[in-house]
Amino acid sequence: MRGFFDSDLWWSFTRSRITMASAVVAFICIAGSALAPLLAPHDPFDLASLQLMDAFKPPVWTAEGDATYPLGTDDQGRDVLSAIMYGARVSLMVGFSATIFATLLGVMVGLLAGYLGGTTDAVLMRVADIQLTFPSILVALLVDGIVRAALPREVHDQIALFVVIFAIGISEWPKFARTVRGSTLVERNKEYVLAARVIGLGKLPIMLRHVLPNVLGPVLVIGTLNLALAILAEATLSFLGVGVPPTQPSLGTLIRIGNDFLFSGEWWITIFPGISLIVMVLSVNLLGDWLRDALNPKLR
């Protein structure tokens, strides 16, 4: 750990106030949403606690605000702040899961392609190329559409969250695969790999031990930027009404619902989730940008 604080990474981190600020914001977002059940002032999923007569309360600082609901309430009397915290939880959960899924898949395919070479490599990379041609949002929509058509509604609703994670994850893996494959190819031809093979060590353990650390940086950068993309993709799908199930509203769902009230003066129902989403994605993007610059000495 000391090594980390000594490192260039930490140095460049402390140098950039924006990066530090975005790290703090990202931390607040993650902590706030992870601990939503503990921190949120209300439980938006507890139907019994909702009071319809409390609906459409504006934020606390306006004339009709109510201290019980700092950011106001929505059309059902749900506390907007709590809804955002729970919504961010879903958004982040989907974002992280999809990114981890894409990373694992991509790294695996990349290693395999680079390591096995030949036909396997050609086929895997061709698939990645083809998929890269298609924008991820389209792939995600298609996956969702196919699952929606293939499964009965009730089943689909139950697994909708996983469908979204899968759809977004599957649409992002080729980026990882390409990077990892590139590094694998470079490493494969290095002398120590050849030497290790001569003394009878398996190639795969060597690859794992040497390639993985080498690609960790790029993978981390792609992963971080991808997290932002995944959160946006989820929000977009949910906005289009084909994302997470309505019983687990994400920020995108909240924006879609709030959108109905945007023109009628109840702006807080959509503006606050919107701002939360932007701030969250922006902070992740800033972190990713910084990470890329910090890990890429050429850009310094």
Place this chain on the structure above:
Amino acid sequence: MRIRLFAAVAALCLSFGAEARTVRWSASGDPNTMDPHSQNVGTVTMVLQQVYDALIQRTRTLGLGPGLATRWEQVEPNRWRFHLREGVRFHEGQAFTSDDVVFSITRAKQPTSNFGIYVDTIESAVAVDPLTVDIITRVPDPILPNKIASVFIMSRGWSEANGAARPQNTRQREELHTTRNTNGTGAFRLSLREPDVRTVLTRNADWWGWREEGTGNVTEIVFRPIASDATRIAALLSGEVDFVMDPPLQDLQRLRAAPGVGVLEGPEVRTIFLAMDVARPELLYSDVRGRNPLADLRVRRALYQAIDIQAIQRVTMRGQSLPTGTLFPEQVNGYVREEDVRLPFDAARARALLAEAGYPNGFEITLDCPNNRYINDEQICQAIASMWTRVGIRTRLNAMPLGPFFAKIQREDTSVYLFGWGVPTLDALYSFQSLLASRAGGQQGDGIWNYGGYSNPAMDALINRMRTETGDARQDAIRQALHIFREDVPLIPLHHQMIPWALRTSITIPHMANNQPYFRWAVVN
């Protein structure tokens, strides 16, 4: 020369000023067919009733007035005679005769038609002479004129020539000529149809009705569906659209305040209620095993009394609803004010009733709900779900679009669902027959929308009396049936919908409780 040119320009301007009276009209949904007998849905009718006429037309007060028939009489208990209007021509030039009426009624009776309920009692239609038609019913049908007012008249020659002798079968995914083309006798003709994009109607100068009192000056109607509420309202406010039929309730305040835009308010003949599976021995979507809680009147009353209808009216509906305790609003023939009384909202009483019925800890249930059919349908369901949960009935909300929703309840694959019922015939029988008559053993059309399986012999007997009796005897049957409705809670009534229309102040159009705009009466300034 110059003078002549000037005159020509002036004339052109004048003619424009006099003639270009366009109404740009929008609603959330687009008609899914132009076939007049295929889909009995408001979104289809709202366009087609501009193009097609029926034998009898609705008046501005939703009464019955002459249409393609100038007068009609019940010559025998089972035979109605219609005297047709002379000199009427279809938009494509065919002369209108009794043959077209016979054809149209026969067409509406086809299995692929969705208009069966309007012709259910009809045995046959017979052309007496080119301008007289007899309609023979199987049983005496006192409200036949109310029903026939919903059957549009097509040209036999045109339909048969274009292979559309029977209505388009939407279930079998077929496309007929009538899916996109029309040939009516109405005030407007269809001049452009781009599904989902726009539909343009132009004034039929030859329409027989223009001669009558109080008709308007609209020359062109451009209909564009805009599904997104926000976009639709933005379009109205920015002047791209003149008339929005279904403005979101939350925007009414703002629309009223906006310059040049007004809101026409009025009730709709449509009642929103909750229907329950009262027939199955065990509910499909509940944690109660071995018995059906909803079969117990106490539970139904508990559900009823748990609902704070005033809160829903004030918050969810923003005042745009008329809470009710009965089956239909007062515009409907047979309405009884004394029976229009709600069980009071009383959460404690609801809990007590549940305990009494043997559910001290409540139970779990799934509420099926459409999310794009009635005004704020999903929000109403959310509110009810939370109110029910508060008295111990843990409610899972299952909201879905109209298509899957209807498919689901028509499979009877539901335990509780939100439903709305309009009464196009403006007669009580239509509601009782469709919603509360026993499904088994009844006549055609009985209980076709009774997916909760409610069955009460007393109710069935009263419905049969409504069918045949007239005058006070019939009214008495309706009164008794309404009383049973109130006591037995086969459905939980919520409210009658209000249907505000938003439009530019330069347009006047009568607000109609059947939620149909009649552009023949619209005036554009």
Place this chain on the structure above:
Amino acid sequence: MFAFVISRLLQAIPVMLTVSFISFAMFTYVGDPVSIMLGQDATEAERAALVAQLGLDQPFFVQFLKFIGQAVQGQFGLSYRLSRPVAELIAERAPATLELALCAAFIAMAVGVPMGVYTGLYRNSILSRFFLTFSLIGVSLPTFLIGILLILAFAVGLGWLPSFGRGDVVQIGWWSTGFLTVSGLKAMILPAITLGLFQLTLIMRLVRAEMMEVLRTDYIKFARARGLSNRAINFGHALKNTLVPVITIAGLQLGAIIAFAIVTETVFQWPGMGLLFIQSVGSADVPVMAAYLMLIALVFVTINLIVDLLYYAVDPRLRIGKGAH
């Protein structure tokens, strides 16, 4: 040149085959066409008859070939939702999407490239910092939110521009264009900006990164050592080398624009293929989805081919084939 085009075309074939296979699988196995067409109360005999009529009892490959044969002719059957031939539906809506995508791409390139060049050249100027901040916000703003905000500001607030639809269109053969009417052009502005903004920021960041990369190369240093003017170096040598990779990415971004049109079209009720597609996803209208997928694949393959040809035109290293190094 000819051989190059042929080889690229040959490479496109597996892509199209894969995509048509997915389409075919969707068409055939997802959503059970027999049930959909017959309804639930059909008898076993009726089912069997329809199965035979549709050729579903034939071997897999026969069915697949038939599907491809029909797809090549543009036949995808009837939409479940609208009961109209899918090909007709798509043909009606394609011009709207393509015009929107072209405008958005134009905005993205016409603004994104100069901004990228500027920020690449003057890395530390205040304007560059502003552009960079702008671009970060741009990639962090979801498209739908941009659309909503633009409508709020320019359609509802200021009332300058329409909030939905294409305005008046002019029909030229089967192509309907909004470019020839004032209302059509006005209607184009907000959706095109909405759709172009994200791509604009992407292109700007890409051009900036490439520009910085190129400016570090030896040949730029050498060009400076030769005393060439800044103008010749930045806008001749550097820009041209920057544009080579930018062309590729920008070409692919045109594909992304067509895909992201789905979102924009939803927000602006733009009557294009994207709106059709999203409505089809919502109602599981498989024929439309399958056809859209095929069409998009075709568009992408075409774009890729054009990008390759452009690449070929710009980069002389490709012209003498492989093994030149």
Place this chain on the structure above:
Amino acid sequence: MTAPLLEVRNLRVEFPTRRGTLTALHDVSLTIQPGEVLGMVGESGAGKSMTGAAIIGLIEPPGRIAGGQVLLGGRRIDNLPYDQMRHVRGRQIGAIFQDPLTTLNPLYTVGRQLVETITTHLPLNPAQARARAIEWLELVGIPAASQRIDSYPHEFSGGMRQRVVIALALCAEPRLIIADEPTTALDVSIQAQVIALLKRLAREKGTAMLLVTHDMGVIAETADRVAVMYAGRIIEIGPVRQIVKHPRHPYTEGLMASIPPLDRRVERLAAIEGSMPRLSAIPPGCAYNPRCPKVFGRCLTERPELLDAGTTQAACWLHADG
């Protein structure tokens, strides 16, 4: 002594980094006479290329000239604004870089690159410039120059490309060429040809040259005088013969001992122990002291300036009183 063509006085180049400022060049002073070839040798990172870059004003930011002066023909050029300096580069001072593979713009034909250089500096119209470009290609030994002029760089071999680079550096007829390791990236068999070409052209055109290399053999054959750099400083400078035969600085001695002599066989070459310190960790006193076989007390505390040491100047306390 005639007026020097180039005079560098106390040049100092600094790189601000996150851990403080690094000084890449300290007090570098040298002169080049018209037509003279000054060789510059040293290990990688000693500051040879940096000196060349500083002279033509092409130090990569954030590096900057922090002190000293560069005079060309008596005129100060280190402080010229970009647009005036531009007319010095190419026209007055040409430059040749190490790797011909990367110094040519791959997207332009060599002809276009030549023509644009010529028209930038000489009052010729495009047609004349093209003719001149062909002449130059012929001059640097490109066969069939009038056809190859429309070829792209990748269509030439490495050696041919470096010839094109030389043509580019010389085509505006500068008075000085800075050749930064012009042969390092080339095959050994081609190195000699390229050096010979460079030498011949410099002589024919009367061009002076700063030849940066780490190859003492090339220096011995080509240079008139030699400057030896170590850790950002010139530690010895003098006529080539003296430096090669009688180096005065221990580092130069070590450097010379590592050249394989052509005339006799040796058992093993002497190599200098250790490596040059990083710029951020230069020891006090003489920078060479950790490696110097002749180190003594004063070397550890005081840094020697260039001192006259016979026919050369050397920065070494051994010559403190010489």
